[in-house]
Amino acid sequence: MPRAGEKGDSCTVDAHGGMRTVHAFPGGSAISLTRRLRGAEAEVSSRTLGEPGLRRLLDTLLPLSDPELRELMREKKIDRRN
Numbered sequence: 001m002p003r004a005g006e007k008g009d010s011c012t013v014d015a016h017g018g019m020r021t022v023h024a025f026p027g028g029s030a031i032s033l034t035r036r037l038r039g040a041e042a043e044v045s046s047r048t049l050g051e052p053g054l055r056r057l058l059d060t061l062l063p064l065s066d067p068e069l070r071e072l073m074r075e076k077k078i079d080r081r082n
Contacts, residue, residue: 020051038063 008024019034032045033054042061044054064072072078 033058 008029009021011019011021013019017036019032021032021034023030023032028047030045030047031049031051031054032043033051034041034043035058040063042058044058046054049057069078
């Protein structure tokens with residue numbers, strides 16, 4: 001999640017509610033893209049992959065229905081961590 005108010009950070013939100021955060025640090029920067037879909041939030045970040053690559057990665061993520069999620073959890077393919 002973006003850290004509001006840090007020097008060198010910039011944050012923009014697009015028309016669809018997607019958020020782009022750039023965190024500058026000595027010697028480089030990191031980009032984070034965050035998207036909400038049906039109550040779920042996905043974030044991808046990288047210091048080396050550019051924004052187009054991160055957008056392509058984020059576009060591959062599809063939300064699961066509740067029954068699909070329960071099945072994957074029952075099969076122990078994923079787990080829920082708080």
